[in-house]
Amino acid sequence: MRILAVAAELFPYLKVGGLADVMAALPKALRRLGADARVMLPAFPEIRAALPGARPVWSHPDLLRRGPATVLLGETGDGVPLYALECPELFGEDGGPYGDWPRAHLRYGALGWAAAALARDGDGDGWTADILHAHDWPAGLAPAYLALAGGPRPRTLMTIHNIAYQGAFPPAVLGELWLPPEAYAVDGAEFNGSLSFLKAGLHYADRLGTVSPTYAEEIQHPAVGRGLEGLLAWRRGQLAGILNGVDTDLWDPATDPHLILPFDASTLSRRGLGKAALQMELGLQEDPIAPLFGVVSRLEEIKGLDLLLPNLEALLGQGAQFALLGSGDPVLEEAFRAAAKAHPGRVAARIGYDEGLAHRMFAGLDVLVVPSRSEPCGLTQMYALRYGCLPLVRETGGLADTVVDAADPLRGNGWLFGPEDPWELGLALARACQFYREDPAAWTALQRRAMAADHGWDNSARRYLDLFRSLVGDGGG
Ligand code: ADP
Ligand code: GLC
Numbered sequence: 001m002r003i004l005a006v007a008a009e010l011f012p013y014l015k016v017g018g019l020a021d022v023m024a025a026l027p028k029a030l031r032r033l034g035a036d037a038r039v040m041l042p043a044f045p046e047i048r049a050a051l052p053g054a055r056p057v058w059s060h061p062d063l064l065r066r067g068p069a070t071v072l073l074g075e076t077g078d079g080v081p082l083y084a085l086e087c088p089e090l091f092g093e094d095g096g097p098y099g100d101w102p103r104a105h106l107r108y109g110a111l112g113w114a115a116a117a118l119a120r121d122g123d124g125d126g127w128t129a130d131i132l133h134a135h136d137w138p139a140g141l142a143p144a145y146l147a148l149a150g151g152p153r154p155r156t157l158m159t160i161h162n163i164a165y166q167g168a169f170p171p172a173v174l175g176e177l178w179l180p181p182e183a184y185a186v187d188g189a190e191f192n193g194s195l196s197f198l199k200a201g202l203h204y205a206d207r208l209g210t211v212s213p214t215y216a217e218e219i220q221h222p223a224v225g226r227g228l229e230g231l232l233a234w235r236r237g238q239l240a241g242i243l244n245g246v247d248t249d250l251w252d253p254a255t256d257p258h259l260i261l262p263f264d265a266s267t268l269s270r271r272g273l274g275k276a277a278l279q280m281e282l283g284l285q286e287d288p289i290a291p292l293f294g295v296v297s298r299l300e301e302i303k304g305l306d307l308l309l310p311n312l313e314a315l316l317g318q319g320a321q322f323a324l325l326g327s328g329d330p331v332l333e334e335a336f337r338a339a340a341k342a343h344p345g346r347v348a349a350r351i352g353y354d355e356g357l358a359h360r361m362f363a364g365l366d367v368l369v370v371p372s373r374s375e376p377c378g379l380t381q382m383y384a385l386r387y388g389c390l391p392l393v394r395e396t397g398g399l400a401d402t403v404v405d406a407a408d409p410l411r412g413n414g415w416l417f418g419p420e421d422p423w424e425l426g427l428a429l430a431r432a433c434q435f436y437r438e439d440p441a442a443w444t445a446l447q448r449r450a451m452a453a454d455h456g457w458d459n460s461a462r463r464y465l466d467l468f469r470s471l472v473g474d475g476g477g
Helices: 018-032 045-049 104-121 141-149 171-177 197-204 213-218 229-234 265-282 309-317 330-342 355-364 380-386 397-402 422-438 440-452 458-473
Strands: 002-006 036-042 055-060 069-075 081-086 131-135 155-160 194-196 207-210 239-241 292-299 321-328 347-351 367-370 390-394 415-417
Touching (some): 002 018, 002 104, 018 036, 018 131, 055 104, 104 171, 141 197, 197 229, 207 213, 213 239, 265 292, 265 355, 292 330, 292 355, 309 330, 309 422, 380 397, 380 440, 390 422, 390 440
Parallel strands (some): 002 036, 036 081, 292 321, 321 347, 367 390, 390 415
Antiparallel strands (some): 055 069
């Protein structure tokens, strides 16, 4: 099974969110199962730098009339073949994968066009793909180019990692993208008067996917579907919700190089030392008794952290400490900075991106709070579970699929709240504080259960492989 995964992010070279982690881990897991999974991205400077020995395997003299384009083939640190599309006019400058508006359509039109051509017609070594797996809107046109060209072609899967980002552009760009006029239609790439890359993928791909069973259901309804709910409900028979996994090579508390004192479920007392070290690192009082709550997140409206702010005083009033690592919305950044200033030693706010600190937070926090308004899958709650940090989450998307409330004596591994309401979050925080205070032995049992659960990629990679096999076997229907 030859699979080409197409996206705009890839850990550890270029990461904005969890998609980068998935792009590194899923192909690796598929390869472990014997599939020939490869990855394709634009040759952003960070990607180019990671491929010193790459060689050209595909070219186009004037891709989308943006000049000569070349695809280089190299390998990731994990040994996954990585194709990088070079086109100096489009990807030479820095600016991150989601910058460069309003020209972004050209960047990702070029990526989709080259990925489709390479997957179908082959690279210089004659490698063609059985499956083109498009991830999020930047890859959305690849399935469209393949379907529109007609003739024999790889089968296609369009996976939604976040339906909030759709890649909408004025219809006038259709010609620049080498799409035929008929593609701009309700039965095509048109959506609300725009040309939508995600809608194109969702219309033209053979199968659709997203990253948790609950999110697959939620996006079929107006509250979460962002206008695409009708199409998704219509195609629900071809829509799969497959939970992401954890890359256990990178996320293992027993071997994690970011931790001073690695630990496992049988050496949980060491975890207490990790908490003390984290408190010191963050300038918090070294207090083993205080339950340490925290957040590791992009600061965006959808992550629901504004629901947490009005609860901070009450949380501290219950003897807790709070630490945040995140960046994004300047208003939220300032609000958490101000909270840290108002409560020195009790609240810490690290504004920025810090991979090592993120690992130490999962290893040292008692509770990770993820109050997302919507969460397609969420990786941080799974990292937390693996590191014996109990998640307190809103019951939505992949959070609802991975966290069970401690009220369930047999399966509990954290806390859930339902309504998008600070008050409801406050009640859940109070329940967690009370549990921590009143029943340390039960807390340790929850930690052990959380750490024992299998959140690795193997099961989900198998489900992807089954899906790919059924697609190739039945010709796509
Ligand atoms: P999303 O992709 O919506 O941001 P996920 O939970 O799927 O949410 O993935 C977030 C990823 O980004 C995780 O790997 C998490 O550890 C990481 N992350 C988020 N914020 C930070 C930060 N400030 N520093 C380091 N890692 C971060
Ligand atoms: C998106 C989602 C997140 C998911 C990640 C990887 O960034 O917001 O919930 O875990 O993609 O699929």
